[in-house]
Amino acid sequence: MKETLYTIPLTDAFHAGDECPFCYVERDVEQDILDLVLGSSASYMESDMRDITDRAGFCRTHFKKMFDYGNTLGNAWILKTHYIRMEKELAEQIKMYAPGKVSFLNRLKKEEDSSNPIAKWVKEKEDSCYICTSYKKTYDRYLDTFFFMYKKDGEMKKMIEESKGFCLHHFGDICGRMESELDEKQAAELRTLLFAKMEENLKRVGDDVAWLIEKFDYRNKDADWKNSKDAIQRGMQKLRGGYPADPVYQQNK
Numbered sequence: 001m002k003e004t005l006y007t008i009p010l011t012d013a014f015h016a017g018d019e020c021p022f023c024y025v026e027r028d029v030e031q032d033i034l035d036l037v038l039g040s041s042a043s044y045m046e047s048d049m050r051d052i053t054d055r056a057g058f059c060r061t062h063f064k065k066m067f068d069y070g071n072t073l074g075n076a077w078i079l080k081t082h083y084i085r086m087e088k089e090l091a092e093q094i095k096m097y098a099p100g101k102v103s104f105l106n107r108l109k110k111e112e113d114s115s116n117p118i119a120k121w122v123k124e125k126e127d128s129c130y131i132c133t134s135y136k137k138t139y140d141r142y143l144d145t146f147f148f149m150y151k152k153d154g155e156m157k158k159m160i161e162e163s164k165g166f167c168l169h170h171f172g173d174i175c176g177r178m179e180s181e182l183d184e185k186q187a188a189e190l191r192t193l194l195f196a197k198m199e200e201n202l203k204r205v206g207d208d209v210a211w212l213i214e215k216f217d218y219r220n221k222d223a224d225w226k227n228s229k230d231a232i233q234r235g236m237q238k239l240r241g242g243y244p245a246d247p248v249y250q251q252n253k
């Protein structure tokens, strides 16, 4: 196998019994990276680490998470040298800028010019994020672990059977790799298991949401909530992943 396998944390994630074990993993890994970037171990003060974050920058989502994390001085240091780099890059972009030929038709339609070099540069910056990139690397190892465990013995199959399935986002990632990771027989077996799990659990969460609405009817005011009290956050997670009801993750070490 390539590099590390995360057998134990992946098993823990399945045993947590959430709507999606990979969302559970995602939250853990992302919080670890936030601790690494901004925690009191102060890796942001190490020049090699800062050189990497100066180049990579962060996406909008992770700037927000870094702000919520709460280390003002740490954020300031990271931003300070990143700004120096960005000012330099912007100056180079402006110096090199030469407007391309805009066709008469484009001018007429006032269409966005995707070949504009500065628009392209800004897009590149927005798509570049130190946290997204490091998360992706670790997440890929988790997918390796998933398929490794699936092929090894019946343990993963049993864990999937006992789980509530996955969110659509992570279900898509598993589907994207299952045909190349597994032989035909194994893939067919996983498909059957996975598809049934997803249909069954999408219906379960959908029913929880529907019952939540019924509970707002005064005639049901004494009726059992069943599993609908947290149906909104689970309903959103099941479709797009993540934990909408989570408090912000803040510095605690």
Ligand SMILES: [Zn+2]
Pocket: 020, 021, 022, 023, 024, 166, 167, 168, 169, 170, 171, 241, 242
């Ligand atoms: Zn998920």
Ligand SMILES: [Zn+2]
Pocket: 058, 059, 060, 061, 062, 129, 130, 131, 132, 133
């Ligand atoms: Zn990001």
